[in-house]
Amino acid sequence: MSLRLYNTLTRSKEAFEPLDPNNVRMYVCGPTVYDYAHIGNARPAIVFDVLFRLLRHIYGPEHVTYVRNITDIDDKINARALELRGERNVDVLEVVRELTERTYAVYQQDVAALGNLPPTFMPRATEHVPQMIAMIRTLIDAGLAYEAEGHVLFDVAKKADYGKLSRRPLDEMIAGARVDVAPYKREAMDFVLWKPSDSTTPGWESPWGRGRPGWHIECSSMIEAAMGETIDIHGGGIDLVFPHHENEIAQSEGAHHGHPLARFWMHNGFLNVEGEKMSKSLGNFVTIHELLEDWPGDVLRFNMLRAHYRQPMDWTLAGMKESWATLERWYDVAEAVSAPRIGEGLLAALSDDLNTPLAIAELHKASLQELGGGLMLLGFNPMSERLASKKAVNKVEIARAIEARNAARKAKNFKESDRIRDELLAQGIQLKDGPEGTTWEVKR
RNA sequence: GGCCACGUGGCGGAGUGGUGACGCAGCGGUCUGCAAAACCGUUUACCCCGGUUCAAUUCCGGGCGUGGCCUCCA
Incomplete structure (x- = not known):
């Protein structure tokens, strides 16, 4: 089975062969x-986890290295830390550390709960400052x-093919620039590699004084440290194409005699929520x-995974309900699978x-063994109890009620049996009478 | 303003130059004391206008709409 991937660099699907x-x-x-x-951040985490699993399936689990970084040096972090500190008499740098540690821990927990495998490495910017320098x-x-003035800037004009990923000619970008250009820049598009820090901002000693790295350099450095000059696949959200990935390319190729940074560039599409773009002002x-x-x-x-990763997607309550119903039905039957296998x-x-919607359609047509194997390949665990509602339900009490209802039904006291059923339904418990007796599920 | 992506039935969502994926909902049926669930069957589509073609939802051009990037952003 040959793997084909859409490469943003060439704007076409290409056969994937690793170096x-x-x-x-x-x-x-x-x-x-x-x-x-x-939830938009969850998209790349899930999509590239599926790719990770597919690559492991094709090349063997021990032959795939997946690196996902943690950005813990950033001006948004610094700004938030100042906010959090407020009037308190504590060291901002300490607040920064606490903030990043706490947020990092929650993130780890959340992506794991989404069924994602831990990446091979999760390097942090703060641990790679010497490499960046x-x-x-x-x-x-x-x-x-x-x-220039305590900053170090990348001289975009010196890189002839700058803009090749986003396909933006340099002169066009300069003409269209809408922001004020910092006076120390030679060209408007030059970007920061290093900038000075003051006492309320995390900083590291460097040949250019105490400062901190710009955003883009961390990825270039960590890729080099973990995997070398050229990697097979670089992924992220489509909004990162410019300027982040463009600048990564400029830095890495510039530092590596022009050797390419990544052979395949993959970008996931954006997410709306109930038809609207997600933003703090809309409250969604x-x-x-x-x-x-x-x-x-x-x-x-x-x-x-019901939408293709490159398509724009609308995240809705109705969609989640439908997803739950489908998954519940599948888990009911797939948990009994003894010999799962991957269907063609x-x-x-x-x-x-990575046509996951088509993959899901295939699962609807698949045999039981293929359903079980397919779910596992996609990162689902039919054996898990994760689908169980978080709401506390008293299983013993429900069983007792079902018993009472069935006794009433046997006595043809349907008024009483329906009363019990309605009472359970009011608690969100939906009864299902089947040939093998009465079962129940938590109704949403 | 410049660049880019997308627009498929009631809903979600693949795909294709010619035989209307798949799921949900709906409808009909089996089952059931009645429901629900399950199972079987089934109706509905390709934004608009031109062009190319024997044939376009699929290719090309224009329009409209939605979203993204150009500044931090998945």
Whole structure:
């Protein structure tokens, strides 16, 4: 089964062949840890986890390296920390540390609840500052970066093919720039590699004074540290194409004699919520954390995979309900599967640029064994109790009520049996009479 | 303003130059004391206007709509 992936670099689907089948390398831009991750952040986590699992299936679990970083140096973090400190007499740097630690821990918990495997490595920016400084020095030595007023900037004009990922000619971008250009920049599009820090901002000693790295350099450095100069796949949200990924390319290629950073660039589409774009002002900012309070992680995962990863997607309550119903039906039958196997239809769908909606359609047509195997390949666990409602239900009491109702039915006292059924339904317990007796489920 | 993506039935959502995926809902049926569930069957579509073609939902051009990027962003 040959794997084909859409490559943003060429804007077309290409056959995927890793540089080294014994070490397939993938990097995905992870979260900036200053606030709860929202449901849009869950999309790349889930989508690239499916790709990770598919690659492990094809090349063997020990032959795939998946790196997802944690951005814990960032001005949004610093701003939030200042807010959190308020008037209190505590060290802001300490607040920064607490904030990132806490947010990081919640993120880990949340993505795990969504059924994602832990990546092979989860490097943190704060642990790679020396590597970033080294890369910046290399860029300065190569004549691709310059120092100005305590900043170090990438000299975009020196990189002839700058803009090749986003396909934006440099002169066009300069003409369309809508922001005031910092006076120390040679060109409007030059971006920061290093900037100075004051006493309320985390900083590290460097040849350019105490400061901190710009955003883009961390990914370039961590990729190099974990996987070398050229990797197979680099992923992230489509909004990262410009400027983040464009700048990563400029830095890494600049520091590596022009060797490509990644051979395949993959980008997931955006998410709307109930037809509207998610924003704090609209008040429809949905975090993964709060969704997980009401919904099983598997349901959120399934709902995400019902749309192709490159398509724009609308996240809705109706969709989640439908996802839950489908998954519940499947789990009922698939938990009994003794010999799961991967169906060809499913594998073909996933191999065609991760066509998960088609893969799900294949599961609807699949045998029981293929259903079980397919669910597991996609990261679902039919054996788990994750679909059970979080609401506390008294199983013993329900069983007793069912017994009483069946006794009433036997005596043809239907008034009483219907009363018991309605009473349970009022508590959200839906009874189902089947050939093998009466079962129940929590109705939503 | 510049660049880019998307627009499929009541809903979700694949796909294709010619035989109307798949799921949900609806409808009909089996089952049931009645329901629910389950199972069987089944109706409904390709934003608009041109062009290319024997044939377009699928290719090309224009329009409209939605969203993204150009500044932090999954």
